[in-house]
Amino acid sequence: MAVLTEEQSMLRDSARTWTQEKSPVTAFRKVRDAGLPLAYDPAAFAEMAEMGWTGVIIPEEYGGSDFGYLSLGLVLEETGRTLTASPLLSSALAAASAIILGGSAAQKESWLPKIAAGEAVGTLAIDEGPHHNPSKVAVKAAKAGAGYTVSGAKTFVLEGMAANVFVVSARTSGGDNDKAGISLFLVDAGAKGVSRKALKLADSRGAANVSFDGAPAELLGEEGKGYELLEKVLDRARAGLSAEMLGAALQAFETTLDYLKVRVQFGQVIGSFQALQHRAAKMFTDLELARSCVEAALTAIDNNSPDVPELVSLAKAKMGDTLHLVSNEMVQMHGGIGMTDAHDAGLYLKRARAAEATYGSQAFHRDRYARIQGY
Amino acid sequence: MADFGGDTDAFRNEAKAWLEANFPPSLKGKGGMMQGEGPAASSPDFNAWTKAMGEKGWGVPTWPKKYGGGGLTPAEARVLQQEMNKIGAWNPIGGMGTMMFGPTLLEYGTEEQKMEHIPAIATQKVRWCQGFSEPGAGSDLASLSTKAEDKGDHFLVNGQKIWTSGGQWADMCFCLVRTDNTKKHEGISFVLIDMKDPGVEVRPIQLIAGASPFCETFFTDVKVPKANLVGPLNGGWAIAKRLLQHERSGISGGGGAGARGGGTFGVGGSPAEIAKEYVGVDEAGRIADSDLRSRVTSHEMDAKAFQLTAIRTMMEAKSNQGPSAATSIMKNAGTKVGQDRAELIIEIMGHQGLGWEGEGFSAEELSFVRGWLGGKATTIFGGSQEIQSNIISKRILGLPDPLNQSN
Numbered sequence: 001m002a003v004l005t006e007e008q009s010m011l012r013d014s015a016r017t018w019t020q021e022k023s024p025v026t027a028f029r030k031v032r033d034a035g036l037p038l039a040y041d042p043a044a045f046a047e048m049a050e051m052g053w054t055g056v057i058i059p060e061e062y063g064g065s066d067f068g069y070l071s072l073g074l075v076l077e078e079t080g081r082t083l084t085a086s087p088l089l090s091s092a093l094a095a096a097s098a099i100i101l102g103g104s105a106a107q108k109e110s111w112l113p114k115i116a117a118g119e120a121v122g123t124l125a126i127d128e129g130p131h132h133n134p135s136k137v138a139v140k141a142a143k144a145g146a147g148y149t150v151s152g153a154k155t156f157v158l159e160g161m162a163a164n165v166f167v168v169s170a171r172t173s174g175g176d177n178d179k180a181g182i183s184l185f186l187v188d189a190g191a192k193g194v195s196r197k198a199l200k201l202a203d204s205r206g207a208a209n210v211s212f213d214g215a216p217a218e219l220l221g222e223e224g225k226g227y228e229l230l231e232k233v234l235d236r237a238r239a240g241l242s243a244e245m246l247g248a249a250l251q252a253f254e255t256t257l258d259y260l261k262v263r264v265q266f267g268q269v270i271g272s273f274q275a276l277q278h279r280a281a282k283m284f285t286d287l288e289l290a291r292s293c294v295e296a297a298l299t300a301i302d303n304n305s306p307d308v309p310e311l312v313s314l315a316k317a318k319m320g321d322t323l324h325l326v327s328n329e330m331v332q333m334h335g336g337i338g339m340t341d342a343h344d345a346g347l348y349l350k351r352a353r354a355a356e357a358t359y360g361s362q363a364f365h366r367d368r369y370a371r372i373q374g375y
Numbered sequence: 376m377a378d379f380g381g382d383t384d385a386f387r388n389e390a391k392a393w394l395e396a397n398f399p400p401s402l403k404g405k406g407g408m409m410q411g412e413g414p415a416a417s418s419p420d421f422n423a424w425t426k427a428m429g430e431k432g433w434g435v436p437t438w439p440k441k442y443g444g445g446g447l448t449p450a451e452a453r454v455l456q457q458e459m460n461k462i463g464a465w466n467p468i469g470g471m472g473t474m475m476f477g478p479t480l481l482e483y484g485t486e487e488q489k490m491e492h493i494p495a496i497a498t499q500k501v502r503w504c505q506g507f508s509e510p511g512a513g514s515d516l517a518s519l520s521t522k523a524e525d526k527g528d529h530f531l532v533n534g535q536k537i538w539t540s541g542g543q544w545a546d547m548c549f550c551l552v553r554t555d556n557t558k559k560h561e562g563i564s565f566v567l568i569d570m571k572d573p574g575v576e577v578r579p580i581q582l583i584a585g586a587s588p589f590c591e592t593f594f595t596d597v598k599v600p601k602a603n604l605v606g607p608l609n610g611g612w613a614i615a616k617r618l619l620q621h622e623r624s625g626i627s628g629g630g631g632a633g634a635r636g637g638g639t640f641g642v643g644g645s646p647a648e649i650a651k652e653y654v655g656v657d658e659a660g661r662i663a664d665s666d667l668r669s670r671v672t673s674h675e676m677d678a679k680a681f682q683l684t685a686i687r688t689m690m691e692a693k694s695n696q697g698p699s700a701a702t703s704i705m706k707n708a709g710t711k712v713g714q715d716r717a718e719l720i721i722e723i724m725g726h727q728g729l730g731w732e733g734e735g736f737s738a739e740e741l742s743f744v745r746g747w748l749g750g751k752a753t754t755i756f757g758g759s760q761e762i763q764s765n766i767i768s769k770r771i772l773g774l775p776d777p778l779n780q781s782n
Contacts, residue, residue, distance in 0.1 A: 002690075003690050003691060003694040257774075260774060261773070269775060271774040271775060272775040274765070274768075274777055277768035278761070280767075280772055280774065284704065284767055284772060285704040285708055289677075289684050291701075292680060292684040292686075292687045293683055296683045314676050314679055314680065366673065366676065369675070369676060370647075370661065370662075370668060370672040371661075373647060374660065375647040375656070375668065375671065
């Protein structure tokens with residue numbers, strides 16, 4: 001655990017108390033079983049907003065607390081532990097970052113106070129296929145009067161059904177795979193020409209495919225230079241997601257460890273078997289290493305450090321590998337009970353794979369890390 | 376990158392000026408591995424540098440001045456290291472005295488013992504070796520049988536130790552001996568033995584990497600004064616465990632912010648840079664062999680994760696949050712990084728990375744081969760990888776001990 005300020009410790013403690021009491025895994029299970037249209041509980045999200053979690057990275061003048069990414073990461077770690085479904089990551093971190101970093105004063109004024117209050121949900125609509133690939137952009141933007149229109153389709157948009165505003169990457173020039181010529185836009189979800197279709201993914205979280213057909217769009221940042229802005233936004237989203245994954249992995253590990261201490265076979269608890277002990281020790285080791293990477297990435301963002309991209313790719317890849325391992329071991333070490341839907345193991349396994357694929361898989365981030373390092 | 380705070384400009388200037396005045400330029404960048412365990416160096420510059428650093432106490436910068444240390448704060452010690460790095464200077468004071476025994480004696484020794492032994496470590500006048508392992512007591516160290524009989528004013532020590540690093544060059548040995556046969560862990564005492572005493576015999580052991588600093592040490596009717604008992608009689612195991620923590624942190628290479636894993640054994644060098652040179656790059660500047668590139672990347676990321684964890688444990692230790700749980704993983708994590716690095720470098724260099732000696736190979740290539748082999752020891756000594764996993768399982772994770780041992 002990073003060295004925290006008193007305020008950060010208080011925030012983490014309150015997040016832990018609330019998630020454990022108000023939003024345990026059973027709450028997520030209820031949302032899933034009820035088939036709620038947004039795939040999260042709006043009342044629970046309203047409580048999160050009331051506690052100020054949706055304004056953690058937003059400047060005070062726009063209704064937030066400007067408390068930084070490490071702080072928001074502490075909250076996400078706790079929501080990750082209990083698989084709490086909400087737009088905290090997609091809206092209060094990802095979309096808010098885009099508007100903070102790229103928005104005009106008017107854009108900030110329109111959206112940040114609402115996002116901070118939990119009254120509006122924003123999200124990134126950037127991918128166009130099954131793999132995260134932010135430089136591959138075929139969605140087109142065209143000038144229309146004082147503004148623009150966008151046309152094309154975006155896939156696997158997190159909280160795409162709940163969103164009031166999309167941060168859309170669209171091409172104002174260049175070929176489909178060129179980094180130059182990509183621009184970012186804000187598109188109101190209720191605007192003419194926007195249609196969306198809910199996706200039911202294995203992790204039961206909210207996602208949608210979104211189509212734009214000449215939808216009115218406001219330029220966010222500079223035309224043609226959206227890719228640099230998007231990378232910054234994505235690095236913040238990736239670091240936040242890594243914190244959520246850390247929480248999920250820790251809980252998956254601790255639940256498994258508890259089981260090793262109570263499940264008796266051959267007249268002894270199975271946790272006394274060295275074959276299982278050493279696998280548990282390996283998981284613990286990987287978790288500690290991954291935590292260092294996640295905290296370093298979040299801290300680097302707060303410090304505006306030049307090594308944010310490499311630390312973020314390191315965090316997302318290491319956290320992905322670790323969550324992958326721990327979620328598999330959770331099922332395996334629980335044996336038959338871990339295969340049942342009644343047990344939580346399957347929920348962690350499914351969330352793990354979805355989170356691994358989001359904002360770049362381990363393979364994506366290993367390749368990116370190597371490129372940044374020059375090999 | 377993390378900010379450690381506490382940087383003091385005044386001390387930086389002082390350190391800079393002193394280093395400029397005292398570090399012989401002829402030694403620039405020549406800091407070898409395992410100084411203090413190897414044979415005594417003979418060059419006048421080396422001797423002068425050792426003497427200067429020893430008298431200044433900066434070889435053990437954070438130890439108390441009273442015992443010959445530098446009396447620096449951790450922040451000042453980091454500044455000193457930075458200034459040394461800048462001019463290619465290195466610490467000539469090293470070995471087991473500084474890494475393991477000194478910190479342990481500072482914690483457990485009597486005032487007389489500290490005044491007698493610590494200044495001699497700080498000035499490198501006395502070299503120490505470790506008498507822990509025995510032929511029959513490796514991972515199960517507490518089963519050791521070298522016995523020390525109480526003979527009134529002294530102990531009479533008989534038995535055999537093995538893997539005594541630097542035994543052939545050491546002046547003194549910190550040693551675990553059995554003083555009670557009826558108990559296992561509670562029958563072990565921690566004593567200090569003069570290697571020049573009659574009855575001490577040392578035989579070097581040749582290892583897979585060739586020459587090595589490891590020895591067998593035989594004790595036959597060696598008289599050890601009672602004053603050389605550290606801690607209580609039969610209370611040596613707790614001291615040994617503490618000392619092993621120092622040893623493990625040294626082996627993992629996790630002892631500093633620049634830690635890359637692997638510690639003082641194994642090889643330096645960057646697999647990514649070496650791959651660019653030996654395997655080449657494609658038109659996009661990537662390592663030409665994509666399978667190798669992927670494995671090099673994974674390794675470099677593991678090394679970075681380890682380095683960040685070393686920094687995190689240091690900062691947590693400093694912040695009164697209590698000892699970090701991450702400390703327990705450092706030995707396994709650091710040695711894995713070190714061994715993976717050596718294996719990758721050997722593979723990347725192909726046959727050029729398998730030279731044993733003679734012409735056709737650069738000095739660096741040859742050193743990689745020896746380092747790769749020597750580094751295999753890191754997951755065996757200081758508590759093997761498997762013992763470390765047992766310790767994590769038991770002490771950190773609270774899983775039951777299948778053997779009901781108390782190590």
